[in-house]
Amino acid sequence: LVPRLRPFTSTVFAEMTALAVRHDAVNLGQGFPDTDGPAGMLEKAKNSLFGGDNQYPPGPGRPELRAAIARHRQRYGTSYDPDTEVLVTAGATEAIAAALLALTEAGDEVIVVEPYYDSYAAAVAMAGAQRRVIGLTEAGDGRLELDLDALRAAITPRTRAVLLNSPHNPTGTVFSREQLTEVARLCVEHDLIAITDEVYEHLVFDGSEHVPLATLPGMRARTVAISSAGKTFNCTGWKIGWVCAAPELVAAVKAAKQFITFVSGGPLQPAVAYALEHELDWVEGVRRDLQEKRDRLSAGLADAGFDVRPSFGTYFVTADVRPLGFSDAAELAWALPERVGVAAVPVQVFTDHPDEWKYLLRFAFCKQNEVIDEAVGRLRKLG
Numbered sequence: 485l486v487p488r489l490r491p492f493t494s495t496v497f498a499e500m501t502a503l504a505v506r507h508d509a510v511n512l513g514q515g516f517p518d519t520d521g522p523a524g525m526l527e528k529a530k531n532s533l534f535g536g537d538n539q540y541p542p543g544p545g546r547p548e549l550r551a552a553i554a555r556h557r558q559r560y561g562t563s564y565d566p567d568t569e570v571l572v573t574a575g576a577t578e579a580i581a582a583a584l585l586a587l588t589e590a591g592d593e594v595i596v597v598e599p600y601y602d603s604y605a606a607a608v609a610m611a612g613a614q615r616r617v618i619g620l621t622e623a624g625d626g627r628l629e630l631d632l633d634a635l636r637a638a639i640t641p642r643t644r645a646v647l648l649n650s651p652h653n654p655t656g657t658v659f660s661r662e663q664l665t666e667v668a669r670l671c672v673e674h675d676l677i678a679i680t681d682e683v684y685e686h687l688v689f690d691g692s693e694h695v696p697l698a699t700l701p702g703m704r705a706r707t708v709a710i711s712s713a714g715k716t717f718n719c720t721g722w723k724i725g726w727v728c729a730a731p732e733l734v735a736a737v738k739a740a741k742q743f744i745t746f747v748s749g750g751p752l753q754p755a756v757a758y759a760l761e762h763e764l765d766w767v768e769g770v771r772r773d774l775q776e777k778r779d780r781l782s783a784g785l786a787d788a789g790f791d792v793r794p795s796f797g798t799y800f801v802t803a804d805v806r807p808l809g810f811s812d813a814a815e816l817a818w819a820l821p822e823r824v825g826v827a828a829v830p831v832q833v834f835t836d837h838p839d840e841w842k843y844l845l846r847f848a849f850c851k852q853n854e855v856i857d858e859a860v861g862r863l864r865k866l867g
């Protein structure tokens with residue numbers, strides 16, 4: 485293995501899920517829902533599979549899916565041409581990697597916000613670029629927000645792109661319009677590309693608003709906006725994602741993508757198109773349920789003795805382990821499946837500064853209520 489990929493030989497999700505299975509633990513580690521997507525979408529997929537629709541789809545994705553993606557994006561007030569400005573990918577993961585491979589090279593710097601989704605560091609390394617990590621700061625109300633001073637300080641003449649994820653995994657924070665407006669201003673001032681990971685775009689709570697960076701002044705032309713069906717329609721195993729961006733940027737991402745997977749998920753693409761057109765009410769139901777599940781798990785964790793942090797979106801809530809007498813959330817996370825039969829993920833594995841994030845565990849609440857209650861019951865034994 486080449487040196488630049490040596491830090492990335494395994495993923496915390498695969499390891500933690502394997503450990504959970506070994507100990508028959510309730511898995512609140514890896515973020516995947518335990519209920520299926522909308523029946524109409526599944527029916528469509530079945531019809532494709534049995535209807536002989538099992539060969540390569542077109543390189544940029546099935547036309548009906550690209551059209552549905554463009555129409556869906558109009559909810560934010562931005563129009564994209566389905567033929568030149570939309571690209572279907574093998575999940576958001578491929579979109580992120582292909583964007584970095586296509587748009588950055590050795591010597592370029594990419595600004596990444598920590599804690600960051602694990603694939604970001606690996607994808608930046610695969611591209612041969614360097615990551616420049618900035619952190620989050622706590623606003624007065626306990627909400628985590630971007631450290632804009634750190635962002636300004638991190639920009640150098642070598643900076644090529646900013647990689648931003650909101651709603652944010654693992655913290656559940658949602659970046660505000662004011663903050664994103666300043667990010668946009670800096671991108672324009674320094675001629676940077678923005679790569680925005682919006683996979684949790686629909687999963688925001690308490691009236692929080694998801695603001696796509698591409699909708700802010702000057703950003704439509706310089707933003708690669710990335711979404712995924714996995715989190716929107718409870719089908720994380722389908723790996724259907726997409727990119728919306730200006731034609732030159734989409735053409736660049738496609739150049740990389742076509743030699744990574746070429747295409748993927750052919751028979752599933754019409755089903756996702758159908759879901760984007762007809763199942764957004766279903767998604768709203770999931771969003772409302774998830775908000776309740778967040779409350780249920782947050783209350784349960786607090787009851788079990790954790791110091792629970794507010795979550796405003798995604799599948800995740802974080803909690804500080806210190807009130808329970810632990811001084812390292814990673815040590816606890818690796819022991820937890822065997823000790824009480826619950827799996828969670830330590831936030832520090834998503835950072836370059838584990839000491840600064842040492843006390844937080846991430847728990848997924850995209851689970852049935854009985855599963856959440858069982859996990860909480862088991863976690864109470866820690867106290």
Ligand code: PMP
Pocket residue numbers: 574575576577578601649653681683711712713714715720723724725
């Ligand atoms: N970005 C974030 C922030 C995620 O949590 C995930 C996991 N779903 C992904 C990207 C990857 O998405 P996909 O499964 O569509 O590749």
Ligand code: GLN
Pocket residue numbers: 495497498513514515516653
């Ligand atoms: N996105 C999911 C999470 O953050 C897991 C995805 C994966 O296993 N790579 O938990």
